[in-house]
Amino acid sequence: MTSTSVHEILLAEARLSAPPASRLVKYHDLPALEREKRQFHEFVTVDLAHTVMLAEEGIISPAAGRAILRQLLAIGRMRPADFPVDVRKGSFLLQIESYLFAAIGEDVGGQMHTGRSRIDQGATVRRLYKRNRMLDVMDRLCDLQDAIALQASRHAQTIMPGYTHLQHAQPWVFGHYLLSFSSRLHDSFERLAQAYGRVNRNPLGAVGLAGTSWPLNRIRTTELLGFDGLVSNSKLGREAYYAAEAIGALAFVMADLNDLATDLHLWSSTEFGMVESDDSYCGTSSIFPQKKNPAALETIKKAAGPAVTWLATALATFRAEGTGDQAMRELPLIDEALVTTEGMLDLFTGVMETLIVHEDRMAALLQGSWCTASNLADVIVRESGLSFRQVHHIVARVVRNCLAQEIVPSALTGALLDQAALETVGLELKLGDAVVHDALDPRRFVETRVTEGSVGPSQVPRLLDQAQDERASDRRWVGEARARLVRAQMELDQAVDRFIALGNAHESSIDRPAVAQP
Incomplete structure (x- = not known):
């Protein structure tokens, strides 16, 4: 027997005697909803996987599962901006529930929440969102490595002054310099890959704290959602220290970008004049007609400043949690960090692809230099x-x-x-x-370097080959990670389709008119 309430009971109404204050709505509810709405597709995906598992395990009936899945598919076809949101109803989980209740009734739609909490559901959504964004960052990181390697190959024999304490130290090779950043970025890629491995664990089924009496199949939702494994201890289902680790890895990337941008910024000054940003990545002055300002490099350096405090801010956010107080279960700062890092990697790729290198100026600076x-x-x-x-x-x-x-x-x-x-x-x-x-000849200096990793003629090509291998490995890693997610999405789509197809066949057999007997 089904029933639909005339008045939908809001979650808070059942326990609280007053609606949320306007200030709470303004500073807590609305910002949280806006943040969650960016994870629209991840919310729908988690709901689909959980519902499939509930139906497969017989925890909810096939009919209820089909009804819920059909409505979730309808939501998934919407643009996030078109999905109706009422802040009074609470978090985005409750917004989706409200949509289901209006379509199929609370007695059916409400079954979707069986065996889960907003805590483990929200944690699962956030992990999906962050892993997807991390892969985007890693793609951009590979793009920048490609651009750096291309410039390095062009300047594998371009001799320049090498600096320590901003004083001439020894002759250097510009391609060798660039390859040092290719190596650093590969290290940063590996940090992100290691962090990804801990992000990509399934907390769904941990529920609020101690698990549940419902016989959930956590392995099944792990497969359907493309996770590499489980968050094995239910207590840890709601922790977000994985996000702090990820944000630390992102901070390393920004440190790499800052150092490279700082060098190129300095070397593009009139006094050095060794490199120059393409006009398309520069700005001008409103008063000094002669100026060509390296706006892109300055933008990257400015964005790298706050990254210094990302990890400290993350750890400070969790400072008072202990084992019982986990109000700070999420880290909104990581969303900003992911956007910033991806954007600055993309911007720097453009700068590197178009960088102008003044080889004659580099050679001229070596004249009269005691760096040999x-x-x-x-x-x-x-x-x-x-x-x-x-x-x-x-x-x-x-x-x-x-x-x-x-x-x-x-x-x-x-x-x-x-x-x-x-x-x-x-x-x-x-x-x-x-x-x-x-x-004292600079070129002779370079020619006589023999140690591994040096600027010697036999070593820069070897470093180029090493960088190529590292980039290929990084690209392959991202490709394989994305392929696993695609396979999981296909399995989820097929599982949903099977349930709906079985329902359609059943309904068709019921509705088919009886054949008249001769």
Whole structure:
């Protein structure tokens, strides 16, 4: 027997004697609803999977399951903006229930909530939403790695000054520099993949705290929703520390972007002039006609600032929970972090694809630079047998002397080197001028690097190959993760279709008129 109430009883009315205050609605209910509405499709998916499982296990009747599933499919075909919402009815779970009640009655529609709580249902929705958004971020991260690798391959032999403490340290290769960020981004990808593994666990069936007496098949909903496994302890069904881990991984990505953007921003200044953002990623000044401002790089750096506090904010949000107080079961900040990280990865991909590299300026900055001094020291150690520390004193003194006398590196002679050696260690080196000049040549410096991972001619191609392998691995990981989700969605769709098809066949057999007997 079914019945439909004339007045739908709101969830809060059964327990609370007063409706929510307007201030509570404004600052709590409405923001929460807006946040949940962004997860519209995930809400419907969780409801479909839970209903299928209830019907398959005989917890609700096939007829009730079909009625609910039909209405859920109708909701799923709506645009989120078209779904009717009444803030008085409460959270989005209750909004969907209200829609079902209006269509098929509370006695049928209300069965969908059997064996679950808003706690585990909401936690499941949020995990689905976050895992989907994390995959979007990881796709954009791979795109940026592609753009970086393309520039690195173009500049695998482009020599530039290398800096420590913002002072010339040694000659460098621009492609090698870029590949260092490809490696960092791959590390960040792996952090996200590890976090994804803990996000992608099924809390549905944990209910509020201690599980339920209903014989739920949690393995089945895990399959239908594409989770990799269960949240095994029902107490942990509502915890959100997985979100803190994910937001920490996102913060690492933003740190990578900040460092790369900061370098390129500095190197695009007039004083450096080594790189330049394409005009399409720049702005201008309202008063200084000559200016071309690197707006995209500045946008990325500005967005990276708040990311420094993302993890601390997440942990601070959970600081008072202990084992009993879990009012802060969700972390809205992660939604903003996901949007920001995905957007800045996309923006940086455009910057990298169009980056202008001034190779002539990089070469010019090396003229008159003493950044090959460490190589001169290595040559002297090999030729003289002195310790590196003794030779370090000699080379430091010759640099000091030459700077004081305004002698450029290309004019350094063996005699000047001997003078510095006498001043520091009391002996002459007697190196020929040709040996000195060869030791101070930037390209020769690069050519003589032999250690793994260095800027040497044999190593940059190897690093390019390594970056290619890492990018392929990252792309493959995302592809496989998405394929698993597609298979789960297909299984869910087929399970829903089977129930509805069986119902249609049953109803058709009942409605078919009897055949007249001859």
